[in-house]
Amino acid sequence: MANPNPDETTMKIKAMLEEAQPLFTEECCIYRVPHEIRKHNEDAYTPKVVSIGPFHHGNEKLQKIEAQKRIYCREFIQRSETKNLESFVSCVQEVEPKIRGCYSEDIKLSKEQLVMLILVDSCFILELLCRYHFKWPYRDALLRSxxxxxxxxxDLFLVENQVPFFVLEKLYNLAFPSTLNSGNHSHPSLLWLTRYIVHLGIFDNSDKFEASLSNDVRIDHFTDLLRKLVLISSHLLQPSSPGCSREAELTHLYSATQLNEAGVKIEVNKNSQCLLDLELSGHCLRIPFIRVVDSTEVVLRNLLAFEQCHCMDKAYLTDYVAVFDFLINTDEDVDFLIKKGIMENWLGDSNAVAEMFNSLGVNIIYPDFNVQYSRIFERLNALCAHPCNKKVATLRRDYCNTPWKAVASVAGIFLLILTVIQTVFSIIH
Structure with missing residues (x-):
């Protein structure tokens, strides 16, 4: 058998190497959740009713709403000032390469197919936001339910189910140029409209919502928006903030009930404006209030997955979840935090809350950890390890954990002292 021509082999290898494309680009911000993380709760990362973007496009379970998406797209274009489909198509066509680079996988769609997909999905989202703003839910068959x-x-906040935010901005600005430029607020800013679907419980005053995000803060997509709203309220997006340092290593921390038994006073941080603000003063650990609802696990899982894929060096929410993973080992820890007013459990089952926090950190990588949290861990562990603290905490737990026990213990000590005095006087006389 004749050996292959070396020149021919070289040409084939050269062509193969030139065809190779990078897996990630500088624009990449929308990711498939890694299998090791996804397998623990696939439903948390999978859309229930609507596919946005290419990753779940074509899923048979999500076809019912496809026709409604096209209707919304058509009506958004009709709602716009231009009412010109060609200008919307051209707008997306111009940035198609950049859009393609935003996804972590090679999109198996032609340029035309991707433009159609992104245009329909983006206009669907924009029309949805407009209908919320103009109070249409109860006149709309889709939103009535x-x-x-x-x-x-x-579905709009799942990390796999996104379109780039800059596309939404371009299409929205194209649709309403005069209202945006003239100061006429018949159509508010896009960021203002997103408040209709972002419900964090930390933006009670709608005026604070838009003011929290300055113009120089880049938003990649809705998952990123949700994360940045949390971080901005804790100033973690400001490089000068002391809470930004993540050069520590993750270490062990005792559970909430163990800390309490060791004499650590745990109470709710009423002055905090952010979930992430832990404070330790003396023997008192203050933790911000958290309400656990049905959507809490989905939101946290997608935020963690985004940090693991996109910004592991700034994984502040991942650090926060690690804290609760340590604090909560059993349902007793959950009940203790509820008793202290730190947690509100809308799931009903304390064991379900414990299992949720214990599972969130599975297969999560911690190359670095929050320095502030690490220092708190060291001080708390030192308090727990001190033998005097353990003895005092044991006495407090066994003899002073209720008012009646405390009274009985004091009375017992008083009687013991009187008995000793009486015995001494008897011996003297």
Whole structure:
């Protein structure tokens, strides 16, 4: 058998190497959740009713709403000032290469197919936001169903189910140029509209919502928006903030009940404006209030997955979840935090809350850890390890954990002292 021509082999290898494309680009911000993380709760990363972007496009379970998406797209274009489909198509065509680079996988769609997909999905989202703003939910067959509205909001924040935010901005600005430029607020800013689907419980005043995000803060997509709203309220997006340092190593921390038994006073941080603000003063650990609802696990899992894929060096929410993973080992820890006013459990089952926090950190990588949290861990562990603290905490737990026990213990000590005095006087006389 004749050996292959070396020149021919070289040409084939050269062609193969030139065809190779990078897996990630500088624009990449929308990711498939890694299998090691996804396998523990696939439903948390999978859309329920609506596919956004290419990753879940074509899923048979999500076809029912495809026709409605096209209707919304058509009506958004009709709602716009231009009412010109060609200008919207051209707008997406111009940035198609950049859009393609935003996804972590090679999109098996032609340029035309991707433009159609992104245009329909983006205009669907924009029309949805407009209908919320103009109070249309109860006149809209799609939004009339409360369950469907909740599922759509759920799907819009999944890390795999995104379109780039800059596309939404370009299309929205194209649709309403005069209102945006003239100061006429018949159509508010896009960021303002997103508040209709972002419900964090930390933006009670709608005026604070838009003011929290300055113009120089880049938003990649809705998952990123949700994360940045949390971090901005804790100033973690400001490089000068002392809470930004993540050069420590993750170490062990005792559970909430163990800390309490060791004499650590745990109470709710009423002055905190952010979930992430832990404070330790003396023997008192203050933790911000958290409400655990049905969507909490989905939101946290997607935020963690995004940090693991996109910004592991700034994984502040991952650090926060690690804290609760340590604090909560059993349902007793959950009940203790509820008793202290730190946690509100809308799931009903304390064991379910414990299992949720214990599972969130599975297969999560911690190359670095929050320095502030690490220092708190060291001080708390030192308090727990000190023998005097353990003895005092044991006495407090066994003899002073209720008012009646405390009274009985004091009375017992007083009687013991009187008995000793009486015995001494008897011996003297």
């Amino acid at each position: 409360l369950r469907l509205r909740i599922y759509i909001r759920h």
